[in-house]
Amino acid sequence: MRPQNTGWSVGLDIGGTKTLAVLLDPTGAPGDQLRLPTERGAEAVVDTAATAAADLLARADLHADQLTGIGIGLPGIVDPTTGRVEHAVNLGIATGIPLAERVAEAVHRRLNGRGGAAPVPVRVENDLNAAALGAAHLRGPGSGDLAFLALGTGLAAGLVLDGRLRRGAGGAAGEIGHLVYQPGGRPCPCGQRGCLEQYASGSALLAAWPGPGDRPAPVALFESADAGDPAAVTIRTEFAEAVATAVRVLLLTTDVAQVVIGGGVSELGSPLVDLVRARLDHAARESRFLASMRMAERVDLAPRGVPVGAVGAALVGRKES
């Protein structure tokens, strides 16, 4: 039997280009972090995850028995109950693998003398859900329900309601990117036209403002708009309006206390969230009902400098999801 652990956990956020790992202490505070490049394919993903987890333990001089678990967040179709990953295109995983089991075995092999009798349990979760848990945890106890709005290549939200993840009956809760925003509008890979994701996402910005190519599209657009380029100003305002719509949808359907904006586009920082708040205020001026919801006050950016997804994954590892 596993001895009583002391509550440390490791979280891994495996993205298409990098794997972020963090150690969470028994109080839930994030500590040492690691960043490794992600290589494609099931073998490489398992290998990188196990290396990151074992390295964090070694650096903190922790024994496996002091660890309550390892959690992994990754983009793909994940079954949290079995630990299987069926499909993770960005990671080069096309067919299903028992990822949790494979990583648990690989970590156990790497720990040598510091491993316990049995492998440390590994749990997996969709990366967006893990980020929602991480964002709620970092806001502190009692901060209420939260939606994590990921503005990345696509657009989707993770929901933490009453302190728990809301996955939905089919795991599709929060897939607001495929709400039709402009009927008959831009085609979406989902088969519909005019999906919100086609107007409020990193790929939408890239399509609308390909830019000079030496900087990310969102940065190039915001710079051109700041410099007074009227086309850039229009595109930026339309983008902010679409993001504000996503926020309104989340607040009107779930009435969460906070909508936290994360994902790659959120690296724009306060200029982004200020514009989104301005669009929400603009709508509130025309609607007493919207004004009563104080939406602009309920939007914030994900914390900078903390790997929110990896922290959430560590909570998944602690089975606090």
Ligand SMILES: [Zn+2]
């Ligand atoms: Zn769609």
